[in-house]
Structure formats: structure tokens, C-alpha cells
Amino acid sequence: MKYPKKINRYCKYCKKYSEHKVGEVKNKERGALKHGSIQRAKKRGLGVGMGNKGKWGSKPAISKFKRTGAKLSKKTNLKFTCEVCKKTLIQKKGFRTKKLVFE
Numbered sequence: 001m002k003y004p005k006k007i008n009r010y011c012k013y014c015k016k017y018s019e020h021k022v023g024e025v026k027n028k029e030r031g032a033l034k035h036g037s038i039q040r041a042k043k044r045g046l047g048v049g050m051g052n053k054g055k056w057g058s059k060p061a062i063s064k065f066k067r068t069g070a071k072l073s074k075k076t077n078l079k080f081t082c083e084v085c086k087k088t089l090i091q092k093k094g095f096r097t098k099k100l101v102f103e
């Protein structure tokens with residue numbers, strides 16, 4: 001879908017409506033092991049936590065059945081930079097679209 005490059009939007013820092021520059025949030029490449037992954041790697045071998053870790057259930061392992069209904073579109077992640085105070089706000093709720101073009 002087409003989306004305007006500049007949009008009039010409420011700025012919570014200026015506390016009024018002002019023009020905002022629209023851009024997409026680029027996700028940066030993460031390191032091989034971050035804090036969360038290190039914790040997970042530690043916990044994997046320990047057998048800590050609640051439940052049986054999904055080992056003995058009625059459903060087979062995820063590799064045993066085919067997943068269907070995969071979505072073709074991605075949710076948007078937009079950022080709005082205020083033209084007055086130059087602060088950036090991230091959109092609260094993304095919407096689904098196959099392709100996003102700024103015009």
C-alpha cells in the first residue's frame with residue numbers, strides 16, 4: 001500500500017499536532033548470543049521450570065506435521081519523527097500489508 005512521507009500527527013512531547021516524517025524501523029542484526037539466548041542455553045540442560053517441557057503430550061513433535069496457513073503479509077513498523085522537536089515515536093499497532101511504499 002501507499003503511505004504518505006509526511007503526516008500530521010499528535011506529538012506527546014510538543015503536546016500538539018505537528019508534521020511528522022514517516023519512516024520504517026530497520027531491524028538491526030543481533031549478535032550470536034545475547035543475554036536471553038545465553039539464559040535459555042543454560043536452562044535447556046538444567047531441567048528447571050514448570051511442566052514437562054512438552055516432552056510427553058498427546059501431540060507429536062512439530063517436525064511431524066505440516067504447518068499451514070502461513071501469512072503472506074508482514075505487519076508494518078513505522079516511526080514518526082516530529083519536525084518541531086525532532087523526537088521519534090514508534091507506531092503502536094502495525095497493520096498488515098504485502099508491500100509498503102512511501103509517496
Ligand SMILES: [Zn+2]
Binds near residue numbers: 018083085
Ligand atoms: Zn514534537
